[in-house]
Amino acid sequence: MNTKTRVINYILSLLIGLNFIGITEAKEKVVDITAFGANSGDGSDTAPAVCAALEQCKKIRARKLVFPKGRYDFRPDRASEKYVYVSNNDESLKRIAFLLSGIENLEIDGQGSEFIFHGFIAPFVLDHAKNITLKNFSMDWVRTFHSEGVILDVKDDSVDVFFSEQFPYRIENGTLVFTDSDRIVYPFGSWLEFDSRKRETAYQAQDYGTRQNIQAQEISKGRVRLMRPKLKATVGNVFVFGAGHRLCPGITISDSINTKITGVNIYHCGGMGVIVQRSNNIELDQVKVTPSLNSGRILSITADATHFVNCTGKIIMSNCLFENQKDDATNIHGIYARIIKQLAPNEIEVKLVHPQQHGFDFIKPGIKLELVHSPSIITYGEAVVKSVLRLNKEFTRVVFKADLPKEMVEGDAVASLEGYPEVNINHCIIRNNRARGILLGSRAKMVIEDNTFHTPGAAILFEGDARYWYEQAGVRDCIIRRNLFDNCNFGVWGNACIQVGSGIEKSCQAISRYNRGIVIDDNTFRIFDPRLLNIYSVDGLIFRNNKIEKSIDYPAQNQNAKPFEINNCDNVKIEEK
């Protein structure tokens, strides 16, 4: 063996040695939260311990952060802080209990613990994180972002409601203001009646009001008279006063890779339960969005249970329960930015229009964008980005590698063509929430199987538009099989169990084919309302082997409506048994 060989061998042995040590150490590297001053059950603030423990995890590349089973309280005071733009929720400088920024290969195991939050704090934010698992804990709040009042009396010009001590309030200058023991105000936006017996939105109930200034009088402790005429309400039911903002989503995942959430109960949060943006591969298994049993509340969380924006790779949701939340169970889509003006043959200025999309910077040099006409949402071209100048969270100037098509007009939109997520939603229960079940808008394969739906609106909705919500959608290969649609459409948010709601201008529906390749196979529809399917501008849909059962669980309505409302579609095959 010559010197050179000896040196190489020595270096190799060092490398192997280091690697070997690395592996063994990593296996043992478990960080226990109690080593950082966290005490379960004593009400003390766990946020600083998490902060320190995550620093340690980063430092020693720990594989696990564990919580001995117990109750851990989290307050905003000493929590981490970051200005976060969260799609479909509200941007803000947020206090965050678990800020996993750039962290890799970590499992956070609550071992069955309860995480209890106080005030305006966001539980989890993953940002440029990789291989993160969150498991075995529940999250709840001492004071919810929404409020619930039991309806005591309904008159022509007023309704009396009763607020338990869970929902502190005060009457300020004759208007109702929700607060907490620290006198922090919890703004509300609209309110909605829930059926307290069925524990779901009341039959055909509508959202009331959009402003926070309801004239109100306190009649006695907890009993408040809402001075608004002609409210439709049933004594014994519950008015849910929705949270005015979505500042504290449960789990926010941004620009991250490989995230798994399992055995997590989201009893409450102030925004969406799990919101995932610009991330690759997300799996939810046994995630439950539901009101905590001992709270007696009728609402779980204040917005969608889950939501996925511009994601790629795989989205898997298995064995989940999404119930009683204030909005849809999921929505999987991309984002359109509006073309404001053409600055040069190969340059445009675009705007993120919807305020809850501000700061959603998805346009990067090198990526391919589609160009669509907004009224039809028809894609007429593609363009590769050369450079990007972000003016601010709304406006961005984009230079392309080649000149843009002549047919481009201001008001058109662009969206990413850089991959869509494959989706599998299976063995989930979706029920009793406001609005719809699942909104499907990925152009990769989507499989929806073995789920149960009981939603006041459509169970499955194909949306997408480039003029209002600016959500890029349009499925290409979507299988809906072996699901139970159980008495859907008892509310006001839909017109069939499975429905297209894409924002295509009436005059364009004949030429647009926004959704394609849908198979609805081997499902059971239990219906009191005949409307099974309402679609337009679809190319390719098969409806086959489905069982239709009549139900009398709700007042019969729309008895003369067609089960299949199909307009401006090609290649639709309906096989009724």
Place this chain on the structure above:
Amino acid sequence: MNTKTRVINYILSLLIGLNFIGITEAKEKVVDITAFGANSGDGSDTAPAVCAALEQCKKIRARKLVFPKGRYDFRPDRASEKYVYVSNNDESLKRIAFLLSGIENLEIDGQGSEFIFHGFIAPFVLDHAKNITLKNFSMDWVRTFHSEGVILDVKDDSVDVFFSEQFPYRIENGTLVFTDSDRIVYPFGSWLEFDSRKRETAYQAQDYGTRQNIQAQEISKGRVRLMRPKLKATVGNVFVFGAGHRLCPGITISDSINTKITGVNIYHCGGMGVIVQRSNNIELDQVKVTPSLNSGRILSITADATHFVNCTGKIIMSNCLFENQKDDATNIHGIYARIIKQLAPNEIEVKLVHPQQHGFDFIKPGIKLELVHSPSIITYGEAVVKSVLRLNKEFTRVVFKADLPKEMVEGDAVASLEGYPEVNINHCIIRNNRARGILLGSRAKMVIEDNTFHTPGAAILFEGDARYWYEQAGVRDCIIRRNLFDNCNFGVWGNACIQVGSGIEKSCQAISRYNRGIVIDDNTFRIFDPRLLNIYSVDGLIFRNNKIEKSIDYPAQNQNAKPFEINNCDNVKIEEK
């Protein structure tokens, strides 16, 4: 010459050559805003042009950015954006017309231009900038952040006011809401009566209300009845409804060195006019804070004209006019952070308590802090910072190089000992604004000379406290000479022309000597109210060669009060002529 020498000479010549080119180029490097698409007078948005021009200035190291004389409009839409913490103003994600971040050696010359702003946009933010001059322009808004209503009728239970089209409003659910042509809401906090003839705060007028929900009715276009009983008001005077927030200060200077502002008229802004924090050397010459003549408004800006926090080097203000603004003309002080708890013999957790001090990160490794007892504001120790852990904008953990004194208790405070600014305020006119004239709190030499004061509160106030405002003050060498105090104290914000208002607990005033070394020499006091001086806890004050003139310009009041109210002081010498 050997090879080595030749190489060295060659390199030297290259270096000299490069340097020489650098200097000549820099001398010529003037950037004209019109080269970037700015058009004066056409109402188009100048913000994107400024953005691009500043980029160019940075790139070519330009010495000047010039505006051909004209009117330039600035809108928030495409302006730069940054989350800014501004002491004594409101933090937020701000749109900024001129964001000078890290820019050096630049003069921005408006050449007499008007800069007109629309909506929520901050005109200037200097951040880590060096050698910046701002000159020869005015700033104003199309819609002010405050509103003014002429008092038409005063009844026991209501007051009718008239709003001109300058101050759009609407009645929403029976309450008064100020708005603009874009229906953006302009929240207000409190309101105050101004004397429309004298163009100053009305004699003995007080701030009314702190909430935005005044019950109101529109009687006819522009005429609004405010349903609030027992308002004191005089027909013909003006109610000024103060801006609810301080989000858009005129010129914000943070962590910068050598800033000069000259020939700048600040007709309006939504916050302080010039707010300077953690900066070294600032000169204001011929800066005028005043309502624009052709607007007919009675209020200039919505908060203090100027304000300096934790500054060092020199602060010079010459030939300035500070009138009709909604708060003091200046306030020069440091910041105390409250000691929340001791974590180790050499470690504490501190909090920035006042919300408008959040994010004011002044504690850095290596600096020296003073330790003070909050009730007395007595400094009992010093400590050198070893390391700092910022939890968030409120809480910071500080480790010191040595153990802390035993007498330290939780609730004490810390402030920087790293230098104070020498101050010279000369030939300024300060008048007609709400509250006080100048608040002096630097421990370096302060010279206040040849100014004219006509303020409803104290003309000169020595403040500072560690329990409410958390403003570090306490002068050591302060000369007040050749000033005219012209009928001060016609309002409710003071008890003498020159006054101590430091927040020292009553029981501590006998032992505390917070302000020291004050000389009041050769001034003229024109007074309708006998109270000249009201001080406590001062060590060293000389009052000499001052001329006292009696006036009948305001109703006589406090005729039995003592001209000199001196309590718990040492070494005070009053020489009356």
